[in-house]
Amino acid sequence: MIVKNLSDHLQLITINRPQQLNALNREVIAELHRALSRAEEDPQIRAVILMGSGDKAFIAGADIKEFMHFTPEEGKKLSEEGQRLLFDYVEQMHTPVIAAINGYALGGGLELALASHVRLASERAKMGLPEVSLGVIPGYGGTQRLAQHIGKGRAMEMILTGKMIDARKAYDYGLVGEVVPHEKLLDKAVETAEAIMKNSPAAIGLAIEAINAAYGRDGFKVESELFGKAFATEDFKEGTRAFVERRKPNFTGK
């Protein structure tokens, strides 16, 4: 991960695992938590931009190779830990976080963007929650936050088909605030951060807290339970194995 101050008050955090399309393993989640909590506790930092390194991906999801052999208990724990350290943490930060979606934002990658306070996309971005194609469900808040952002019907369709949508459709859905040419994405994120940073940091923190208060927490617990449950299925073993073997899965529903 690369942490860079773009100005006295603005920090850019780049997830830096480009060979694995910035997939989130435990180590990256822990590093992100440390960097974000440092930013949150530093009164000088008034906004954070999150981006993926390389030209291809924001984040292509949770690290499938890390969790493919986990038991249901380990799966549930991974989901709960990730929620606490990263996804819920980001959502509740008083320092606003802008997700600059510079390529694939899939699974946990889109879930991190959904937990962020503002989402901007490069015209090359592709977004989706493809978990059911692996025999699992979104486990980092996607079943809850996608519907909060784009409505239940569209969220249901995206999650059940597992299909990716492009940046234009994401804009039409209200999933991202703006779509810009790829090379202009960081500039647009800086411009948006600057607009936010003109305002009272104290009031911004309180506004985030008030907006979040409208949304219940029960569904997140259910999601972690069911995420763990999926790990007990044959479909989960088949789906993750098919991914690493680069073939289509043969699901049986067991």
Ligand code: CO8
């Ligand atoms: N996990 C692990 N490795 C990954 C991931 C991932 N999510 N995505 C890509 N990679 C790796 C590939 O395995 C490959 O590695 P290697 O070169 O060592 O074989 C490398 O990144 C490059 O990827 P590809 O060769 O596949 O690149 P392509 O351009 O052909 O395809 C895609 C790009 C379409 C993005 C493709 O990589 C893909 O489909 N990736 C997986 C996307 C996905 O299914 N994401 C969801 C993951 S599940 C998830 O996020 C669950 C969230 C909840 C978790 C809660 C607790 C764990």
